Amino acid sequence: MPHDPLIYRHFTHADIPAAHRLSVAVGWPHRLEDWSFVAQAGSGFVAIDGDAVVGTILNWKFGSASASLGMVIVAPDHQGLGIGRQLMLLVLDELGPRTTFLHATREGQPLYEKLGFAAMQNATDQHQGTAFRAPVMPLPPGERLRPIGASDTLRLVELASRASGLDRSMLLPTLLASADGIALDLDGELLGFALFRRFGRGYAIGPVVVMDSPGGVRARALISYWLALNEGTFVRIDVGTEHGLTGWLEGLGLAKVDTVTRMVRKGPAPTPVDPALRQIAIINQALQ
Template sequence: MLLGLGCGYVAIMNNHVVGTMCMTFFGEVATIGVLIVDEKLRGQGLGGQLMKLALEKAGKRECRLIASSDGKPLYRKLGFDQLEAVLIHRGIVAHVEAPDGAEWAIRDDFDQISEIDRSATGIDRRALISTLWNKGGFAVIRYAGKVVGYAGMLPYGGGEVAGPVVACSTDEARRLLSFLFSHRIGALIRVDLRQQSGLADWLNSIGIAEVSTRTAMRRGKAHSDTEAPFRTYVLATSQFGFP
C-alpha cells in the first residue's frame, strides 16, 4: 500500500536488508514512515542516511512523520518540529452497541468522503482514501443526505486498524468508531489517536487500551492550516503520517 502511494528505500549489507524507509506523496506534502534499522546496527548512521534520501526525494515538499522516542533526536537534528502527541491504542473489542445515525458507506459517498478529508487535513488524500476503500470498509454519518463524517477500517497485521476518522465533533467520531466496533466484537483493533481527540478514556474503557505514545513532527510548511468544521480524530496509522 505504501509503495503504491510513493516509494521506498532499503539499506543492504552483505546481501541482507538492514534498514527500510517508505514515503508517500500528497501534492505538496510528503509523509515518511517505516524507518527501521536492524537493532544490531543502530547508532551507525543508517537511519540518517535513509532520512537524507527521503528529504532529497521530497524536495521542497513539507515532510511529516510520526516519531518514536528513539527517533526524535534524529528528526530534530534534521529540522523537524514537534506538533503533538499520538496515542497508540490496541486491544480486543469488548461489547459495543451500534449507535444511531451511522451507517456503511456506499460507492456514491466516495467523492464526499474525499472532500471532507481534504477540508480537514488541508491536503488531497484521494489516492490514500481510494486505496483504503479497496482494502477495507467505511462508515459515514449523514445529515440531510450529505456525508458529514467518516471512519475507515482495514486489515492490519494480525488484526485490524480503525482510521482515519474525520468528523465535526468528538461525539460524532465516537459514534463512527462505535459503529465499526459493533461489527467487530472480539477482534484485535489498533487505533492511532490524536491526543486532543477526547476519545482516549472511552477507548480504554472498551478494551482498546493505550500501549504507547509517539510524536507527530513536521519539516517545512507548504499549506495553510484549515479552519473548516471537519477535524481528524484518528490517523490512517502512523505509517501514513499526520494527520
Template sequence: MTDTLSFDQFTPDHLDGALHLSREAGWPHRREDWQFVLRLSRGVVALSGGKVVGTALATPFGAVAMANMIIVDRAMRGRGLGRSLMQRAMALVEAPEWRLVATADGLPLYEKLGFVACGRVLQHQGPVAAQAAPDGVEWAVQADLPALVALDRQATGADRADLIAELMAEGRLAVIREGGALAGFVALRRFGRGEVAGPVIAAGPDEAQRLLGFVFAQREGAFLRVDTTEAAGLAPWLAAQGLAAAGGGIAMRRGTPAAPETSPLQCFALAAQALG
C-alpha cells in the same frame, strides 16, 4: 558502514527483507501492511551483501508528505545509516510540509533533520467490548469516494485521494450523512494482529465516538487498534470500549504547514502512524 553497503529503490522485491527487519524490531506489520504503504510511496532500501538492512519511505499527499517506515537493522545502527536513508527518501518527493510520527529512539535524528514535535499520538488496542450500534451511521458506497476525499482534505490539509481509494478497496468505510451530504467517516481494514479503525474524520468528539461506535458494534470481540492523538481527547473513551493504551509516538513536522481550509472537521484518529 561496510564496503558492501549500497542503496537502491524500494521495490516489492524488498518486501520480505523489510518484513524481517520490522519483525525483529517488534512491529506488528504483516507483509500486506508494508505493501499497502509502499503502493502509496517512494522509498529507499540499504543493502549489505544483498540483504535489506534499512528502509525509509516518503508518501506524497499533495502539499504534505509523510516520512515513514524508517528502520535500520540493529547490527547497523549508530553509523548514520538512518539519516542517510531519510535524506535519500525525502529527496524523492517535493513538498513544502513534512510530517512523521517518531519513536523516542528516533526523536534525536528527526530533530537534527529539522523536524519539530507538535503533539502526541496515542495507540489503543484490544478486543472490542459488546455495544449497540449508534443511529445515523451507515456503510459508505463507492459513489461516496469524491466526498470522502474532500472531507479528508478539509480536516488534514493533505490531498490523500489515493489513500482513501486504497482504504475503500482494502476495507470498508462508514459515514455520517446529514441532509444527504457526508459529515464524517471512519475506515476499517486489516492490519497487524487484527484490524485498525482510522482515519476518523469528524466535526467533534461526539461524532467521532459515533463513527467508532458503529465499527465497534460490528466487530464485537475482535482485536482492533486505533491511533488517536492526545489533543483529540478520545483516549479515556477508547479505554472504556476495551482498547487499552499501548504506547504511541510523537507527531512531528518540518517546513511550511499547509493552509487549513475553513472547516470544523478534525482528524480524530490516524489511518496509520505511517500515513497520518
C-alpha cells in the same frame, strides 16, 4: 559487522518480503500485505549489506506541497552506523520543499530534530484491545449511519483532505479498495466516515473524519459502530490527543499502549478548512 560499502537504492516491490522480515525483527506488527499497501502508495529507499536489506524508509506525497515519511527501520545488528540518517537524507532530498510529517519514536526523535523536524503541539495515542463492549451512541435527529458506496468517493476525498490539511486524492481511493466503510449521513449529506481494515495483529479503525466538536457524539458513534460489530477481535486505533477520546476509549477496553510524537519539517502544520471538520483517527502512523 557490515560489509564495505553499504549500498543504498530505491525501494522496489521485490524488497517487500525482506522489509517485512526486518520489521518482524524489530517487533513491528505489520503483515506482508501491510507492507504491500504502503509500498504501493509511496516510494522509498533501502540499505543493502551484501545480499541483505538492513534498512528501509518510505515516503508518501500529498500533492505538491506536503508529504509524510515512515517505515524507518534499521536492522538491530546494524544500528549506530549512520544508516538511518543516510536513508533520511535520501528521502528528504527526494521530497524537496514539501512540508513533511512523521511520527517519531523516542529513539528516533533526536535524529529527526537534527534534520530539521520539530515536535508539534499534539501527539498521537495508540489504543488497542480485544475485550470491549461498545455502547449504542444516539445521533442527532435526522442523522444516520449507512455503508459507504462507490458514489461517495469524491465526497470522502474532499472531507479527508479538508480534515487533515493533506491532499488525499491519490491515497484514499487506494485505501477504500481494501477497507470497509461507514458513513454519517444527514438527509443525503455526508458529514463523516470511518474505515475498518485488516492491519497487523487484527484490524484497524481509521481514518475517522467527521464534522464534530472535540470528543463529540458523532466521532464516538462512528468508532462504536465498528467496535460493536467486532467484539472479541483485536482492534487498533490511533487518535490525536487533542480530541479528548483517550479516557473514553480506555473505558471501552481499548488500552492506551503508546504515545508518539508528531513532527513536522518546513512550513506550517496543515489546518482544516472548517475547524469543526476533524480527522479524529489517522490512517496509520506512517500515512498520517
